Amino acid sequence: MVMRVRQPVNIELPNRCVPQRLDFMMNGTIDGPVWLSRRDIVHRGTLCRSARLLLIAVILAAISSRCPAADPELTVTDWDGVQQRVRAARGKVVVVQIWTMTCPTCRDEFPQIVRQVQQFPADRIEWIAVNCDYDGIADKPPEWYQPAIRTFLNQHRGRLVHLQLDVPFLDFLDQQQLGSTPAYYVYGADGKLARRFPTGEDEEFRLDEVLRFVDLRMGSGRQ
Numbered sequence: 001m002v003m004r005v006r007q008p009v010n011i012e013l014p015n016r017c018v019p020q021r022l023d024f025m026m027n028g029t030i031d032g033p034v035w036l037s038r039r040d041i042v043h044r045g046t047l048c049r050s051a052r053l054l055l056i057a058v059i060l061a062a063i064s065s066r067c068p069a070a071d072p073e074l075t076v077t078d079w080d081g082v083q084q085r086v087r088a089a090r091g092k093v094v095v096v097q098i099w100t101m102t103c104p105t106c107r108d109e110f111p112q113i114v115r116q117v118q119q120f121p122a123d124r125i126e127w128i129a130v131n132c133d134y135d136g137i138a139d140k141p142p143e144w145y146q147p148a149i150r151t152f153l154n155q156h157r158g159r160l161v162h163l164q165l166d167v168p169f170l171d172f173l174d175q176q177q178l179g180s181t182p183a184y185y186v187y188g189a190d191g192k193l194a195r196r197f198p199t200g201e202d203e204e205f206r207l208d209e210v211l212r213f214v215d216l217r218m219g220s221g222r223q
Helices: 049-066 079-088 104-119 142-155 169-176 207-217
Strands: 009-011 020-022 075-077 093-099 125-131 161-165 183-187 193-197
Touching: 075 079, 079 093, 079 125, 079 161, 093 104, 093 207, 104 125, 104 207, 142 161, 183 207, 193 207
Parallel strands: 075 161, 093 125, 125 161
Antiparallel strands: 009 020, 093 183, 183 193
């Protein structure tokens, strides 16, 4: 397949060299010419390493502007599926975050969670965000809610595993004896539940308490 750039990349060469224009065949556009300083070009018109890297960066930027990142993976499962994921991460501290789009606190906490998880070593923690928006309405299966969920997750990308529960929300709250969302289940590296936030149906807690507890379980393994 032949790909071409709408505007060529221009390279300014030293005075003793003949100015050259390089046309890159690629799928994308570059807004205006790109000029490299004489410092970035070696004599006789041969591109030095820094110049080649700059050209590669220009090409990748043009391609990425046409190829947006894929949506975060969002897997529909039941609570047993969530527990299987916890067991598969044995050896790590695992946090299961229960959240919904209709919960303002859940949405507000997401940016902080993404930032904090990024500070933990990847080989020591697994953070599983379980969305529970499905209400059990016959003509609105879990997939019906996914466009809005994916839009939100695209705004808060991070090192999280995203699952969506196929159990109706109110049924799940009853099964887990939860009063509302958010909720957090923290599992030790041995795979056993170390603590749930809240511990009771109506207990109040703050995200900072959850993160401190996770930090302690990991032995303060922040990077």
